[in-house]
Amino acid sequence: MELQKFQYDNKTVKLFAYATIVWGLVGMLAGLIAAIQLYLPAANLALPYTTFGRVRPVHTNAVIFAFVGNGIFMGVYYSLQRLLKARMFSDLLSKIHFWGWQLIIVLAAVTLVLGKTTGKEYAELEWPIDILITIVWVVFGWNLFGTIIRRRERHLYVAIWFYIATFVTVAMLHIVNSVEIPVSFWKSYSWYAGVQDALIQWWYGHNAVAFFLTTPYLGMMYYFLPKMAQRPIYSYRLSIIHFWALIFLYIWAGPHHLLYTSVPDWAQSLGVVFSIMLLAPSWGGMINGLLTLRGAWDKVRDNVGLKFLVVAVTAYGMATFEGPMLSLKSVSAIAHYTDWIVAHVHVGALGWNGFMTFGILYWLIPKLFQTNLYSQKMANAHFWIGTLGILLYAVPMYWAGFMQSSMWKDFTPEGQLKWQFMDTVTKMIPFYIARSIGGTLYLIGAVLMTYNLIKTIKTGTFLEIEEDEAPALKGEYVAHSKDHWHRWIERKPIQLMVLSLVVVAIGGIIEFVPTFLVKSNIPTIASVKPYTPLELQGRDIYVREGCYTCHSQMIRPFRSETARYGEYSKAGEFVYDHPFQWGSKRTGPDLARQGGKYPDSWHYNHMLDPTSMSPGSIMPQYPWLLEDQLDGNSTMAKIKAMKRLGVPYPDGYEKVALSDMEKQAKEITANLKKDGIETLPDREIIALIAYLQRLGKDIKSEKITDKK
Amino acid sequence: MSALFIMIGASLLIAIGFLIAFIWSVKSNQYEDDYTPSVRMLFDNTTIQKKENEIKT
Numbered sequence: 206m207e208l209q210k211f212q213y214d215n216k217t218v219k220l221f222a223y224a225t226i227v228w229g230l231v232g233m234l235a236g237l238i239a240a241i242q243l244y245l246p247a248a249n250l251a252l253p254y255t256t257f258g259r260v261r262p263v264h265t266n267a268v269i270f271a272f273v274g275n276g277i278f279m280g281v282y283y284s285l286q287r288l289l290k291a292r293m294f295s296d297l298l299s300k301i302h303f304w305g306w307q308l309i310i311v312l313a314a315v316t317l318v319l320g321k322t323t324g325k326e327y328a329e330l331e332w333p334i335d336i337l338i339t340i341v342w343v344v345f346g347w348n349l350f351g352t353i354i355r356r357r358e359r360h361l362y363v364a365i366w367f368y369i370a371t372f373v374t375v376a377m378l379h380i381v382n383s384v385e386i387p388v389s390f391w392k393s394y395s396w397y398a399g400v401q402d403a404l405i406q407w408w409y410g411h412n413a414v415a416f417f418l419t420t421p422y423l424g425m426m427y428y429f430l431p432k433m434a435q436r437p438i439y440s441y442r443l444s445i446i447h448f449w450a451l452i453f454l455y456i457w458a459g460p461h462h463l464l465y466t467s468v469p470d471w472a473q474s475l476g477v478v479f480s481i482m483l484l485a486p487s488w489g490g491m492i493n494g495l496l497t498l499r500g501a502w503d504k505v506r507d508n509v510g511l512k513f514l515v516v517a518v519t520a521y522g523m524a525t526f527e528g529p530m531l532s533l534k535s536v537s538a539i540a541h542y543t544d545w546i547v548a549h550v551h552v553g554a555l556g557w558n559g560f561m562t563f564g565i566l567y568w569l570i571p572k573l574f575q576t577n578l579y580s581q582k583m584a585n586a587h588f589w590i591g592t593l594g595i596l597l598y599a600v601p602m603y604w605a606g607f608m609q610s611s612m613w614k615d616f617t618p619e620g621q622l623k624w625q626f627m628d629t630v631t632k633m634i635p636f637y638i639a640r641s642i643g644g645t646l647y648l649i650g651a652v653l654m655t656y657n658l659i660k661t662i663k664t665g666t667f668l669e670i671e672e673d674e675a676p677a678l679k680g681e682y683v684a685h686s687k688d689h690w691h692r693w694i695e696r697k698p699i700q701l702m703v704l705s706l707v708v709v710a711i712g713g714i715i716e717f718v719p720t721f722l723v724k725s726n727i728p729t730i731a732s733v734k735p736y737t738p739l740e741l742q743g744r745d746i747y748v749r750e751g752c753y754t755c756h757s758q759m760i761r762p763f764r765s766e767t768a769r770y771g772e773y774s775k776a777g778e779f780v781y782d783h784p785f786q787w788g789s790k791r792t793g794p795d796l797a798r799q800g801g802k803y804p805d806s807w808h809y810n811h812m813l814d815p816t817s818m819s820p821g822s823i824m825p826q827y828p829w830l831l832e833d834q835l836d837g838n839s840t841m842a843k844i845k846a847m848k849r850l851g852v853p854y855p856d857g858y859e860k861v862a863l864s865d866m867e868k869q870a871k872e873i874t875a876n877l878k879k880d881g882i883e884t885l886p887d888r889e890i891i892a893l894i895a896y897l898q899r900l901g902k903d904i905k906s907e908k909i910t911d912k913k
Numbered sequence: 914m915s916a917l918f919i920m921i922g923a924s925l926l927i928a929i930g931f932l933i934a935f936i937w938s939v940k941s942n943q944y945e946d947d948y949t950p951s952v953r954m955l956f957d958n959t960t961i962q963k964k965e966n967e968i969k970t
């Protein structure tokens with residue numbers, strides 16, 4: 206057997222590690238800025254770009270796709286090569302992958318700050334970036350599969366299975382959820398509307414958690430945890446079983462984000478059932494990780510990286526226990542829309558993803574630079590500050606969530622709602638402050654790590670050329686049974702890639718064809734009409750400013766909600782909502798029936814200074830909406846796009862849309878004038894008022910005719 | 914509810930894909946040995962003995 210010499214590509218791993226650290230700091234800082242604004246709205250520095258509704262998507266996108274994303278690639282590029290005894294398939298692809306991903310991140314940050322957003326949580330990026338993501342993701346997959354095919358190790362270690370599942374599923378989710386119709390270069394409308402959009406979005410959203418934040422990190426756990434502990438994984442058999450069970454179950458759990466909404470009941474129940482079942486494989490993974498350390502806990506004491514990993518796996522266990530519990534309808538009824546969910550996701554993000562990344566970095570950087578960690582003491586300090594930060598973040602948020610929900614549902618003995626919404630907001634302030642302190646501690650820990658690692662890098666020399674040797678697989682493999690038919694393609698990386706693409710594309714085609722063919726058959730409500738051009742423009746401003754990050758538009762059928770907000774929301778009310786704007790959090794009140802609740806002047810003053818209309822409000826001020834001119838030129842294109850999506854505007858309406866728009870704007874301006882407010886009809890605020898005054902009004906005007 | 918068809922269709926497609934991958938992995942003896950892989954991954958290139966471990970695959 207002839208030995209082949211080859212070299213590992215450490216440079217790409219190093220670059221991804223650097224990017225992980227840098228974007229981690231940026232993402233956490235963005236989170237902190239957003240968190241502080243919840244009790245100090247003025248912390249937005251009176252700029253639209255730094256206001257909560259725009260910073261929050263920057264934060265979520267940065268920590269998920271930039272911090273964890275680069276973390277994934279760092280872990281995959283390092284472990285894959287060693288597990289397969291092969292260099293990455295192509296240096297060029299690695300380069301395109303790395304720089305392409307960083308370009309996407311920079312574009313994302315810039316566009317989100319500028320308010321270019323699709324308005325779909327965790328999928329906010331506009332269509333040109335979506336296409337770029339698809340291309341770079343395929344490059345990653347090409348590199349991944351190319352390496353697998355050129356491997357010198359027959360067996361695919363379980364971590365690699367996790368990486369494969371990640372690649373395939375994320376590709377599909379991203380493509381299906383991002384189907385949108387471009388209006389201009391930086392504006393598009395989701396292909397789906399209302400209930401459909403919500404289903405697709407949360408199917409994507411939940412599986413982004415599953416296949417971006419979970420499966421690749423589980424794969425990394427299966428490589429780095431045994432490596433650090435120098436112990437084989439507790440049960441390799443369990444790892445295989447839990448892998449297959451996990452990926453089969455995860456994909457169905459999405460609708461648990463939409464319990465008690467207008468989504469069909471059976472879909473909700475399906476989501477619940479699969480979510481409960483997920484507990485088994487999730488805990489299989491956690492137990493496998495923790496039991497690997499049996500008899501080796503002394504190593505956890507001495508190895509700071511392992512310490513981080515132990516907390517990470519424990520946090521994973523807690524979050525994946527909580528997840529199924531939150532998926533129970535009765536628990537969701539309490540927790541949905543509150544800070545409980547925020548606590549839940551941060552146990553996962555800070556604990557599982559963050560600590561796993563830190564642990565790996567503490568182990569990997571000294572290894573890549575052939576030296577010891579600069580300061581164990583500092584790393585230990587990071588560990589404790591970080592852990593404390595997580596606790597200080599999560600506990601107040603759990604408390605706040607439970608408390609706020611209880612207040613929302615509280616009735617007096619006379620049958621009146623006991624608390625004004627504002628009461629439930631002001632009560633949250635101390636918790637928001639505590640949370641931002643927790644977040645600050647966590648960030649300080651990350652800064653300590655950065656300093657520690659820079660010092661480490663400076664004392665070491667980078668291991669650019671790491672040689673290894675292994676016998677080639679080709680031709681020497683003697684099948685235990687007869688050779689499998691699949692073999693022919695395995696030796697042909699390009700063909701395999703093309704075939705994989707075809708397989709993925711079939712998914713896309715199968716999915717889109719029904720949308721072309723099947724006319725929307727949601728229970729329609731005769732009185733629900735398309736938005737007027739001005740309202741549509743207002744809606745786009747609503748989306749741009751990220752109002753959905755704090756306001757829901759979905760009243761659940763509970764007495765506590767119908768008493769506070771009005772009639773519960775019906776599926777048929779959202780048929781023209783491209784995209785849906787149901788939201789997932791009520792930092793402010795629900796807006797589904799906002800239309801007609803207050804006069805136009807109330808909204809005008811409220812946008813200028815929310816506390817003038819509702820004392821104690823923590824909503825930011827939006828003075829720029831009062832000054833900025835509405836871009837009326839886009840109206841025609843927008844109406845055209847909506848028509849193409851099947852919104853029933855009359856034929857040729859796009860031609861008169863602009864004059865209709867101006868007419869409605871003048872009415873609102875005249876209305877404002879009656880209340881002593883002088884403004885011009887071409888200001889953005891007018892459009893926003895038009896939209897807000899329309900919300901939920903269609904079925905108020907007449908008795909509900911819910912035609913099935 | 915055409916979105917449900919999309920979702921379920923795509924989910925089924927992925928599930929079937931995973932099923933095929935699973936059958937392939939079992940048939941190609943990926944799981945014939947469920948102990949050695951967990952130990953083999955612990956050996957680094959710095960350890961010369963690894964060659965002996967390689968040969969059996």
